[in-house]
Amino acid sequence: MSETADVIIIGGGIHGASLAFHLSRRGVKPIVLERKVLAAGATGRSSGLVRMHYDLEPESRLAWVSFQYFRNWGEMVGGDTPASLNTGCxxxxxxxxxxxxxxxxxxxxxxxxxxxxxxxxxxxxxADDVKRLAPCFRTDDFNVAAYEPESGYADPSAATATLMEAARRRGARLVQDCSVTGIRVASGKVTGVTTPRGDFSAPIVVNAAGAWAAGVAKMAGVELPIDTWRHDVMFVKQPRGVAADHPTVIDNIHSMYFRPETGGLTLVGLEDDNPIGESPEGYSDRAQPGFVERAIERICRRIPAMEEGALHSDYGGYDGISADQRAVLGQVGPEGFYAQCGFSGTGFKIAPAVGACMAELILDGEAKTVDITPFAPQRFERGDLLKGEHAYEDIWH
Ligand SMILES: Cc1cc2nc3c(=O)[nH]c(=O)nc-3n(C[C@H](O)[C@H](O)[C@H](O)COP(=O)(O)OP(=O)(O)OC[C@H]3O[C@@H](n4cnc5c(N)ncnc54)[C@H](O)[C@@H]3O)c2cc1C
Incomplete structure (x- = not known):
């Protein structure tokens, strides 16, 4: 089989789907090649936090533009799937x-x-306001907090499926169980990719391969400073005394984040001890040994009533992490080769805007929705690593 497309997107996570969505809106027909199934990577494991609080302005801008999609998904993307009720995502x-x-x-x-x-x-x-918002929280170890009343969480698999479905309605294609094994380059330009299912040809190839992005870049002769980042999460059954609809929180004091989940659950993730450099093929159906004990101890520090909670489930996932823990977006290496990767554990909530920006960059030569030049892959060679003007030690997700 040898197929031709306008654009080949490697990876069917939220980023591959978002780019396919935005390209297809512009009349371009991309093909998404996914080694497993849609959302098989970080996206399907994502905690789905949707907030705009970053310490780097371009990231907050991407999150803010994306938020317009999350809260108006039905109109902007569509897809009232049963799994996603009325909002599509x-x-x-x-x-x-x-x-x-x-x-x-x-x-x-x-x-x-x-x-x-x-x-x-x-x-x-x-702290008093936080106590009013969440009476079950301990609030005696901080003075001020940031509050975003509109933020929350979304369903990453549903968001990906609905973006891809909207793209397919406009002519995009998705080929699953199709691993890209080589990138073809001639006279300094990409011409397509090789897979066990045959060659695919296009003048533009986008690397949206998540935790596998460094390996995919190497196929085009490009070295990207992207490693793998493993992250575990658990769900706890909320005991009496914990409000089912408590706020979503990033708690830098205890290096964790948590949010409610339907069915009387709370999801908890930790910001520390997330191993770097493991193979992304690692076992992740369960969290690593010791994680659940540490996560329970942390959540009980913020919500003492959780002492009476019960473990519901746990698992892990892998994302690509860049040298400055920020996204890698832009053309790199051979002409027509683009990076949309390196999301460093925080790429779900910015995906709608990133896809729009990447489509503009590819089709118009410049992103107008948000200026993404700070995320250019060339910053690493220049030693121009990104850092928030008012940086915290840890802020992910
Ligand atoms: C446990 C966990 C919790 C997270 N929580 C949050 C959160 O709360 N909020 C947030 O904003 N972000 C969160 N993140 C980060 C976010 O989920 C990721 O940044 C985002 O999903 C990355 O999307 P992606 O499309 O780039 O990568 P992925 O979803 O990993 O997709 C890449 C795809 O490429 C495919 N692929 C790889 N190699 C090839 C190849 N050679 N050929 C074909 N296909 C290939 C893979 O199978 C995979 O499906 C979390 C991540 C994890 C792991």
């Missing part, structure tokens, strides 16, 4: 709280001011 508004240790309070204030300049609904609140 399962967006659930819970409110989002960012907690930081005292040493980061000035940075928090500066970042909230930056978010407000962008137009993001974000405000500074005190």
């Amino acid at each position: 399962g967006f659930t508004r819970t409110g989002f709280i960012q907690l930081v240790p005292e040493k980061d309070e000035d940075a928090l204030r500066a970042n909230v001011a930056m978010h407000q300049r962008i137009g993001i609904p974000s405000l500074l609140v005190g």
Whole structure:
């Protein structure tokens, strides 16, 4: 089999699907090649947090543009699938709280001011306000917090499926169980890819291969400073005394995040001890030994009533992590080869805007929706690594 497309996208995660969606809206017919099935990688394991709080302005801008999609998914993307009820991406508004240790309070204030300049609904609140929002939380170890009343979480698999379905309606194709094993280059330009199912030809090839992105880049002779990042999560059955609809929280004081889930559950992830450099083929049906014990201990520090909770389930996943833990977006190596990868554990919530920007970059030579030049792959050679103006030690997801 030898097929031709306008654009080949390697990887059927949220980013491959988002790019296919935006390209197809512009009349371009891409083909998405996925080694397993749609959302088989990080996307299918993602905790799905949707918030705009970043310490780097371009990331907050990407998240804010993406948020317009999450809250209007039905109109902007479509797809009222049964799994996703009426919103198509399962967006659930819970409110989002960012907690930081005292040493980061000035940075928090500066970042909230930056978010407000962008137009993001974000405000500074005190510990008393947090107690009113979430009476079951311990609130005696911080003074101020950032609060985004509109934020929450979404269903990453449903979001990916609906983006891809909308793209297919406009002529995009998805080939699953199709692993790209080589990238063909002639006279300094990409011409297509090789797979066990035959060759596919296109003048543009996009690397949206998540934790596998460095290996895919090598096929085009490109070295990307992207490693693998493993991340485990667990679900706890909420005991009496924990509100089923508690806010979504990133808690930098205890290096964790948590959010509610339907069915009386709370999802918990930890920001530390996420191994770098493991094979992305690693076993991840269950979390690594010791994770559940550490996560239970942490969540009980913030929500003491969780002492009476019960473990529901646990698992892990792999994402690609770049040298500065920020996305890698842009043309690199042979003409027609693009990177849309390196999302470093935080790429779900920005995917709708990133897809729009990448489509603009590919078709118009420049992204207008949000300026993505700070994320250019060439920054690593220049030693121009990205860092928030008012950086925290840890902020992922
Ligand atoms: C456990 C976990 C929790 C997370 N929680 C959050 C969160 O709360 N909020 C947030 O914003 N982000 C979160 N993230 C990060 C986010 O999920 C990822 O950044 C995002 O899903 C990456 O999407 P992607 O499309 O780039 O990669 P992926 O979803 O990994 O997709 C890449 C795809 O490429 C395919 N592929 C690889 N190699 C090849 C090849 N050679 N040929 C064909 N196909 C190939 C893979 O099978 C895979 O399906 C989390 C990540 C994990 C692991």
